[in-house]
Amino acid sequence: MEKDVLITALKKIVKPYIQDEEAFENLSENTDFIKDLKINSANLVDVILDVEDEFDIIVDNESMEKMLTVKAALKIIETKLSEK
Amino acid sequence: MIGNDLVDLKLAAKQSNWQRKGFLDKLFTPIEQEYILDSDNPFETVWLLWSMKESAYKAYLQTHKERFFAPKNLACHLTSKNKGTVLINNTLFFTESEIGEDFIYTMAFTKNRENNFLSNCFEFDQPDFETQHSQTYQKVLAVFAKKLKLEVAQLKIEKNVQGVPQLFQGEMLLDYSFSMTHHGQFGAFCIGA
Numbered sequence A: 001m002e003k004d005v006l007i008t009a010l011k012k013i014v015k016p017y018i019q020d021e022e023a024f025e026n027l028s029e030n031t032d033f034i035k036d037l038k039i040n041s042a043n044l045v046d047v048i049l050d051v052e053d054e055f056d057i058i059v060d061n062e063s064m065e066k067m068l069t070v071k072a073a074l075k076i077i078e079t080k081l082s083e084k
Numbered sequence B: 001m002i003g004n005d006l007v008d009l010k011l012a013a014k015q016s017n018w019q020r021k022g023f024l025d026k027l028f029t030p031i032e033q034e035y036i037l038d039s040d041n042p043f044e045t046v047w048l049l050w051s052m053k054e055s056a057y058k059a060y061l062q063t064h065k066e067r068f069f070a071p072k073n074l075a076c077h078l079t080s081k082n083k084g085t086v087l088i089n090n091t092l093f094f095t096e097s098e099i100g101e102d103f104i105y106t107m108a109f110t111k112n113r114e115n116n117f118l119s120n121c122f123e124f125d126q127p128d129f130e131t132q133h134s135q136t137y138q139k140v141l142a143v144f145a146k147k148l149k150l151e152v153a154q155l156k157i158e159k160n161v162q163g164v165p166q167l168f169q170g171e172m173l174l175d176y177s178f179s180m181t182h183h184g185q186f187g188a189f190c191i192g193a
Helices: A003-017 A021-025 A041-055 A061-066 A070-082 B009-015 B023-027 B030-038 B042-060 B129-148
Strands: B002-008 B074-078 B083-088 B091-099 B103-109 B118-123 B155-159 B165-169 B172-174 B178-183 B186-191
Touching: A003 A021, A003 A041, A003 A070, A041 A070, A041 B009, A041 B023, A061 A070, B002 B009, B002 B042, B002 B186, B009 B042, B023 B030, B030 B042, B030 B074, B042 B074, B042 B083, B042 B091, B042 B103, B042 B178, B103 B118, B103 B178, B103 B186, B118 B129, B129 B155, B129 B165, B129 B178, B129 B186, B165 B178
Parallel strands: B002 B178
Antiparallel strands: B002 B103, B074 B083, B083 B091, B091 B103, B118 B186, B155 B165, B165 B172, B178 B186
16 A cells, blocks of 8 residues: 555544644644644554554554554554555 | 542533443453443443543653553552552552542552642633633642742743643753643642642
């Protein structure tokens, strides 16, 4: 899957949980889910569960641990998709 | 080190569905899931345990560099209805919670009960995130100004790379452990000795 397609899909997933509109509008690979988008840390698990549903992958604990930024999320999704 | 976390229960009920498939498995250890499922009020226990994890993690980050999202590696143990411990990579934190109708507020300490700390919980009159954020900062600055006999304008709070709040007098870093939290209608801060 192309990276911009992935980013668009991820943007759609995080939208319900963000608390900073401006950071969301300017979302890039360097965006941090908690520091920039101000996603409540309890909602980060919803983002991860939504990612699992959307891409039909399993985000294991080790991968989840790093999933704090858009960049890390993309890398995890790409890796899991390639393993399918 | 001292950390805190507050959960507005009404908002938590709206923001998260703890019964969602996978939710408990991703966040809680088997022991914690047992606490939740055996509880008279599973919803309350979910957020009690979550605030224990968050407050301990916030204290932990003050002396560790790496941020991570591994809720199951923050292992909770309840010693009473509102007291417990959280073990994070061999560091043990002691927690004390206030469980109210509207919110759960937890503080985590590195020692079994810090002797000198100041904690304050408050309700906001404004619902928006930005206002609540700045009001919380202003309250903490006012307390530090009084404590240090300085003007509020001489002090500032900045978060470091890990997101840990630090107090500065001008450009000078002052060595205080403190923690701030706000969620929904409520906010709180605690300041170590």
